[in-house]
Amino acid sequence: MDRLQQLQQLMAHGHCAESMSKIHNSRNRISRLIETYFYYIKECIKKDFPSLSFMRNHIGNEGAIYGGFIDTVGEIEPVRRNAFVGDCNASFTSNQYNIHLCWVRHNSKLKVIATGHSHVHIDCFENSSVEVVISSPTAKVYINQYGSSHVQISGHCECAVCKIHDTETYK
Structure with a gap:
């Protein structure tokens, strides 16, 4: 059984018909599967779906x-949407006028250096940890911290907004 069939079987339990249709239309291409994950990311994170082992x-x-980093270690080249799951220990630099959306889960560690006029939006969950270094007074960083995740901000801290939520995940 290929990954598409296994994913469709898993989705039969609690996912909407629209998301199942998008998975089917992905034709087992990783790019489209990751795109679907990002499209439904709030529901996927709420339901811990697909599982880390999957x-x-x-x-x-x-x-x-395509931005789906699983157990990735080292410096990465970010795309617009980035999910760090598993045991990542990654870092990247956001520069110029770039905008990066990040979701950090499980035991992942992420270091972000924000420079120039970049904007970085980070949602961190579970036992993840995020370190942000803001090296430019024109960079902006927005962080949503859930559960037992950890956040450390240095540099131009006035350019960061960190909202701490009293839930483990999205409501």
């Missing part, structure tokens, strides 16, 4: 070029 077994390193 992502490790069926997406793995193939998802990185």
Whole structure:
């Protein structure tokens, strides 16, 4: 059974018909599966779907070029939307006028350096930790911190907004 069939079987339990249709139309292409994950990311995170073991077994390193980082270690080249799941220990620099959306989960560690006029939006969950260095007074960083995640901000801290939520995940 290929990953598309397994994912469709898993989705039969509690996901909407629209999301199942999008998965079916992905035709087992990683780019479209990752795109679907980002489209439904709030529901996926709420339901812990797909599971980390599924992502490790069926997406793995193939998802990185589309922003799906699973157990990634080292400096990465970010795309507009980035999900760090598993045991990532990654870092990236956001520069110029770039905008990056990030979701950090499980035991992942992420270091972000914000420069220029960049904007970075980060949602961190579970036991993840995020370190943000804001090296420009024109950069902006917005962080939503959930559960037992950890956030450390340095540099131009006045350019950061951190909202701490008293829930483990999205409501």
